[in-house]
Structure formats: C-alpha cells, structure tokens
Amino acid sequence: MAIRTYKDVADVPPSLRPSLPSSFDVVGDIAVIKIPEGLRSHRESIGRAILRWNPKIRVAVEDHGVKGERRVRQIGFIAGERRTTTVHVEHGLRYRVDLAAAYFSPRLASERRRIADLVHEGEVVADPFAGVGPYVILIAKRRRPRRVHASDANPIAVELLRSNVAANRAERVDVREGDARTVLREIGPVERVILDLPHSALPFLPDALAAIGTRGTIHLYRILEQAEEADTERQIRSVSRAAGFRVVDLRRHHVRAYSPTQHHTAFDVTVARGSRPSGPDRSQTGGHTSRTRASRASGRQSGRTARRSGARGRRTRR
Numbered sequence: 001m002a003i004r005t006y007k008d009v010a011d012v013p014p015s016l017r018p019s020l021p022s023s024f025d026v027v028g029d030i031a032v033i034k035i036p037e038g039l040r041s042h043r044e045s046i047g048r049a050i051l052r053w054n055p056k057i058r059v060a061v062e063d064h065g066v067k068g069e070r071r072v073r074q075i076g077f078i079a080g081e082r083r084t085t086t087v088h089v090e091h092g093l094r095y096r097v098d099l100a101a102a103y104f105s106p107r108l109a110s111e112r113r114r115i116a117d118l119v120h121e122g123e124v125v126a127d128p129f130a131g132v133g134p135y136v137i138l139i140a141k142r143r144r145p146r147r148v149h150a151s152d153a154n155p156i157a158v159e160l161l162r163s164n165v166a167a168n169r170a171e172r173v174d175v176r177e178g179d180a181r182t183v184l185r186e187i188g189p190v191e192r193v194i195l196d197l198p199h200s201a202l203p204f205l206p207d208a209l210a211a212i213g214t215r216g217t218i219h220l221y222r223i224l225e226q227a228e229e230a231d232t233e234r235q236i237r238s239v240s241r242a243a244g245f246r247v248v249d250l251r252r253h254h255v256r257a258y259s260p261t262q263h264h265t266a267f268d269v270t271v272a273r274g275s276r277p278s279g280p281d282r283s284q285t286g287g288h289t290s291r292t293r294a295s296r297a298s299g300r301q302s303g304r305t306a307r308r309s310g311a312r313g314r315r316t317r318r
C-alpha cells in the first residue's frame with residue numbers, strides 16, 4: 001500500500017510527531033530537509049522514512065542553510081547514498097547540481113519562468129550571478145535572445161553551468177567565470193540584467209546600469225521586510241538617476257515568503273538613458289513618473305504542489 005506521507009513511517013516518539021516538518025525540497029533524487037532542534041537526535045529515522053515514502057529519492061540530507069558569498073548550502077547526510085550531486089529537471093530542462101558546492105534552489109522555478117517570459121526576441125541578457133544556469137538556459141531555450149551572458153564567481157558553479165549549457169544544447173550562451181563587476185564591465189551593452197544575489201544585490205546596481213545600452217530592464221532581488229520595500233525603491237531611483245538614467249517603470253513582485261516577516265522580493269526596473277533635469281526625487285514627493293506595482297503572494301505557490309510520484313524537486317507537502 002502506498003505510504004501517504006513520510007510522517008506515517010517516521011520512527012519518532014509520539015510527543016514529537018507534531019514537530020515533524022510538513023514539507024521539504026526535493027532536488028533531483030535528493031531530499032533536503034530542515035530539521036527542528038527538538039528532532040535532531042531522530043534525524044536518521046526521518047531520513048529513512050523519506051526514502052521509504054518515495055523510493056525515487058535516494059539521498060536524504062539535512063539543510064543547515066546557505067552561507068557565505070557563494071551562497072553554498074551547508075549539508076549533513078542523514079540517510080541513503082552519501083552524495084550531493086544529482087540531476088534536477090526544471091521546466092523540462094536538465095541541470096547537474098552539487099548541493100554542497102554551488103547554489104541551487106528548486107523553489108525559484110516559477111520566478112525563473114516569469115523572467116524568461118519577459119525576454120523579447122533579439123535581446124542581449126546578462127546573468128552575472130548565474131549559478132548552475134537555471135535562468136540563462138531557460139531563456140536561451142525558450143526565448144530567442146541574441147546573446148545571453150552567464151557568469152559566476154564560484155568555479156564549481158561555472159563548471160556545472162558549462163556542462164548544463166552543453167547538455168541542454170543551449171545556443172548563444174557565453175559562459176565565463178568572474179566577479180560580477182568585472183564581467184558587467186566587459187560585456188555591455190545589454191538590454192536585461194538579472195541581479196540574483198538577494199542578500200547583497202543593491203551595490204551591484206551601478207555596474208548593471210553601466211552595462212545597459214540606451215534602454216533596458218534590471219531584475220534586482222532582495223530579502224526584505226515589507227516596510228523596507230518602499231525605501232529600496234527610493235534607492236533604486238536615486239542610484240539610477242545618479243547614473244544618468246530615467247526610471248521608466250518600476251515594479252515589485254513577491255517571489256516567496258522568506259521568513260514570517262520577510263519576503264524574497266523582485267524589483268523589475270526599466271530604465272532609459274538621459275535623466276530628466278536634476279532636482280528632488282519626484283518619487284519621494286509624490287510626483288511619480290513611473291508606475292510601481294506590488295503583486296503579492298504568488299511565491300507561496302511556487303514550490304508547494306503536492307506530488308508523490310517523481311522526485312522532481314520543489315518544496316512539497318509530504
């Protein structure tokens with residue numbers, strides 16, 4: 001008989017059962033679970049229960065969060081094979097990943113789709129924080145860009161990125177290893193820049209603007225309290241103006257809930273060269289020349305579809 005949830009077969013004391021996580025990520029055939037402190041001594045039982053619940057999952061690891069500039073996940077093995085490499089399928093494309101060596105999260109699949117859908121035919125796109133390539137390969141395969149520049153500072157991410165570009169036969173993708181600032185200086189002009197470094201993307205905005213030709217769009221990601229979002233918009237407008245750009249459009253999109261009070265938030269900023277006459281920031285004085293929209297709550301859906309079959313990734317109720 002099929003096991004309805006891993007909780008049914010997890011060997012933990014009854015008093016602790018209510019603390020069992022209701023969801024976890026699956027990347028390829030690896031389950032990645034955050035285990036509450038009170039259950040840590042039972043982590044192996046939890047891992048074994050996950051493998052029993054879904055035999056397509058071959059590895060269960062404990063997630064200690066992503067750390068450092070390279071945003072690499074800290075992992076502990078709890079059951080199954082001892083490996084952190086796998087192949088993850090997203091939007092029909094295959095990605096080699098190494099969870100302990102280069103950033104990858106299946107929770108951003110909907111956001112990658114949203115961005116790819118915005119790319120126009122003939123665009124030059126830059127993704128200087130490309131990781132193993134889930135934005136750039138989707139854009140190259142599903143849209144018709146003129147060129148996609150994909151780079152990352154982590155050499156292991158770049159090695160996986162190169163291999164993923166080749167395995168998916170993605171064309172017109174230029175891959176390089178390097179710091180975002182250096183790469184952005186080398187590749188311009190571009191029409192779209194993806195700044196996917198949510199904890200520290202804002203300092204890279206001047207570099208992204210410098211890479212834009214006469215007009216373009218920057219997708220800037222941040223982790224923010226809702227009360228901080230308006231201030232980030234003000235900073236975006238101010239940095240853009242200082243770089244000689246007019247903000248033509250500025251939209252805000254909640255990618256997903258990050259913590260009880262914070263969101264992973266995307267700012268889609270369309271700019272055109274040629275600032276208006278200098279003066280106070282009109283966005284701060286009520287004279288908006290660009291639209292600002294907030295779309296909410298879409299992120300919560302992005303990785304929680306219950307699906308027992310297929311170890312296909314996404315955060316799933318289990």
Ligand SMILES: C[S@@+](CC[C@H](N)C(=O)[O-])C[C@H]1O[C@@H](n2cnc3c(N)ncnc32)[C@H](O)[C@@H]1O
Pocket residue numbers: 069070071102103104105108128129130131132133134135151152153154157178179180181196197198
């Ligand atoms: C949050 S991850 C995003 C990865 C990718 N966009 C994705 O969706 O999987 C941020 C990436 O930026 C890279 N990174 C961090 N600082 C960097 C820098 N200064 N220059 C280039 N890459 C950097 C990290 O190595 C990491 O792969």
